[in-house]
Amino acid sequence: xxxxxxxxxxxxxxxxxxxxxxxxxxxxxxxxxxxxxxxxxxxxxxxxxxxxxxxxxxxxxxxxxxxxxxxxxxxxxxxxxxxxxxxxxxxxxxxxxxxxxxxxxxxxxxxxxxxxxxxxxxxxxxxxxxxxxxxxxxxxxxxxxxxxxxxxxxxxxxxxxxxxxxxxxxxxxxxxxxxxxxxxxxxxxxxxxxxxxxxxxxxxxxxxxxxxxxxxxxxxxxxxxxxxxxxxxxxxxxxxxxxxxxxxxxxxxxxxxxxxxxxxxxxxxxxxxxxxxxxxxxxxxxxxxxxxxxxxxxxxxxxxxxxxxxxxxxxxxxxxxxxxxxxxxxxxxxxxxxxxxxxxxxxxxxxxxxxxxxxxxxxxxxxxxxxxxxxxxxxxxxxxxxxxxxxxxxxxxxxxxxxxxxxxxxxxxxxxxxxxxxxxxxxxxxxxxxxxxxxxxxxxxxxxxxxxxxxxxxxxxxxxxxx
Amino acid sequence: xxxxxxxxxxxxxxxxxxxxxxxxxxxxxxxxxxxxxxxxxxxxxxxxxxxxxxxxxxxxxxxxxx
Numbered sequence: 001x002x003x004x005x006x007x008x009x010x011x012x013x014x015x016x017x018x019x020x021x022x023x024x025x026x027x028x029x030x031x032x033x034x035x036x037x038x039x040x041x042x043x044x045x046x047x048x049x050x051x052x053x054x055x056x057x058x059x060x061x062x063x064x065x066x067x068x069x070x071x072x073x074x075x076x077x078x079x080x081x082x083x084x085x086x087x088x089x090x091x092x093x094x095x096x097x098x099x100x101x102x103x104x105x106x107x108x109x110x111x112x113x114x115x116x117x118x119x120x121x122x123x124x125x126x127x128x129x130x131x132x133x134x135x136x137x138x139x140x141x142x143x144x145x146x147x148x149x150x151x152x153x154x155x156x157x158x159x160x161x162x163x164x165x166x167x168x169x170x171x172x173x174x175x176x177x178x179x180x181x182x183x184x185x186x187x188x189x190x191x192x193x194x195x196x197x198x199x200x201x202x203x204x205x206x207x208x209x210x211x212x213x214x215x216x217x218x219x220x221x222x223x224x225x226x227x228x229x230x231x232x233x234x235x236x237x238x239x240x241x242x243x244x245x246x247x248x249x250x251x252x253x254x255x256x257x258x259x260x261x262x263x264x265x266x267x268x269x270x271x272x273x274x275x276x277x278x279x280x281x282x283x284x285x286x287x288x289x290x291x292x293x294x295x296x297x298x299x300x301x302x303x304x305x306x307x308x309x310x311x312x313x314x315x316x317x318x319x320x321x322x323x324x325x326x327x328x329x330x331x332x333x334x335x336x337x338x339x340x341x342x343x344x345x346x347x348x349x350x351x352x353x354x355x356x357x358x359x360x361x362x363x364x365x366x367x368x369x370x371x372x373x374x375x376x377x378x379x380x381x382x383x384x385x386x387x388x389x390x391x392x393x394x395x396x397x398x399x400x401x402x403x404x405x406x407x408x409x410x411x412x413x414x415x416x417x418x419x420x421x422x423x424x425x426x427x428x429x430x431x432x433x434x435x436x437x438x439x440x441x442x443x444x445x446x447x448x449x450x451x452x453x454x455x456x457x458x459x460x461x462x463x464x465x466x467x
Numbered sequence: 468x469x470x471x472x473x474x475x476x477x478x479x480x481x482x483x484x485x486x487x488x489x490x491x492x493x494x495x496x497x498x499x500x501x502x503x504x505x506x507x508x509x510x511x512x513x514x515x516x517x518x519x520x521x522x523x524x525x526x527x528x529x530x531x532x533x
Contacts, residue, residue, distance in 0.1 A: 308515070318508070329487075333489075336488065344501065348501060351474075351479050356512065358521055359515075360512060
């Protein structure tokens with residue numbers, strides 16, 4: 001082996017996979033390198049909640065043995081990954097970062113974990129998150145992760161550990177979940193790639209719910225090509241998930257390098273690029289520069305409008321909290337002392353009426369129609385991922401401060417469209433920010449082609465923090 | 468559209484109690500801090516004149532493949 005430990009840990013999946021296939025890179029060495037790096041840096045980053053070093057090394061040895069005997073399973077075989085502590089893993093504690101589930105050890109893998117296992121990945125452990133998937137206040141169990149680019153900054157919410165594990169080089173791929181931006185926000189905050197697939201594209205079976213009509217599971221990685229590989233292994237119909245789609249699964253890597261000449265990109269500047277609307281101007285400028293890069297690659301950029309987008313939070317928030325309350329109701333009655341401050345947000349769900357919930361769904365329907373109309377004119381919608389870079393750690397505001405305010409992500413939770421955040425630069429303070437691209441339902445392949453074209457023309461995703 | 472009547476703070480307290488959630492006086496006082504934003508959110512929600520049946524997604528989104 002010629003690579004140093006850190007060189008191994010900064011490889012992408014698509015760089016490591018051919019080496020593993022040719023037996024020029026050992027899954028055992030690759031896994032050990034990640035565990036060693038986690039030993040060295042995770043006391044500061046705090047990405048992991050539960051490490052399973054022995055099981056990981058056993059899986060790596062099994063992968064190595066299989067490959068040596070000619071049974072190579074594909075591009076994820078022997079690749080070390082992590083999973084948000086929302087995903088049930090057989091025999092491995094799954095806590096949702098709450099005392100409510102502090103000792104919960106599932107008997108069965110969730111569908112995503114089973115699919116990743118079937119693809120030959122090596123699970124390193126479970127990674128941190130905001131308690132039960134809502135805004136990152138102190139949880140009732142464990143601490144929340146620190147941003148590898150600046151340990152005094154947050155990793156965003158709620159798939160923070162997944163993002164931190166990738167930005168810190170202690171895993172090569174991860175899965176987060178996204179009901180209100182929860183994997184794109186952390187991807188933006190730490191400078192990695194996060195894909196919220198179309199609602200129904202990837203199974204949620206065995207993932208602790210937040211909002212049943214918006215919960216979406218999706219991959220996180222350091223490159224778009226890696227996202228394609230992780231999506232390929234997990235997309236498809238699952239009869240255990242009532243919202244799972246039977247839409248056929250295409251080859252997500254086949255057209256990654258097709259380029260974007262003639263692609264029609266819509267930019268809703270009136271809301272997403274309004275410098276008087278409270279967003280950080282530097283963050284908006286970086287996203288605007290990224291759109292210029294896409295135009296330079298041959299895309300046709302035009303301005304579009306989503307009339308009700310500014311108020312989508314009123315709809316999405318009522319729906320998400322009402323549905324979350326339905327899951328948490330009994331715990332909130334009997335064991336609310338075991339929650340962190342997030343319990344107060346769940347309790348808001350007790351205040352909404354059926355009329356409020358349906359009014360929110362009607363507004364959601366209107367926004368769905370508006371976004372569908374935009375997609376009659378363009379192939380992709382481009383926006384900044386977030387209005388500003390990651391906040392100072394602990395500066396999360398009041399638990400209720402997120403009821404309103406500027407939010408660039410939730411519109412695609414309300415509509416179910418696929419959306420990706422790709423790194424598009426750094427602020428003057430050295431914090432990464434992301435560009436959000438969204439596509440029509442089940443057009444993840446087109447989305448990945450556009451994101452990959454951007455990534456092939458820039459080097460933001462190749463930069464790593466010094467830890 | 469006629470303005471939608473909004474619940475009073477006392478009514479919101481009653482809804483929480485009706486859901487079977489018992490908070491200490493101190494926690495209830497903290498929770499009540501959310502009411503102004505909660506009511507603003509409802510006001511915004513009902514400022515939209517939306518009627519009919521709620522289809523959360525484009526109908527074509529979940530059609531079975533042909």
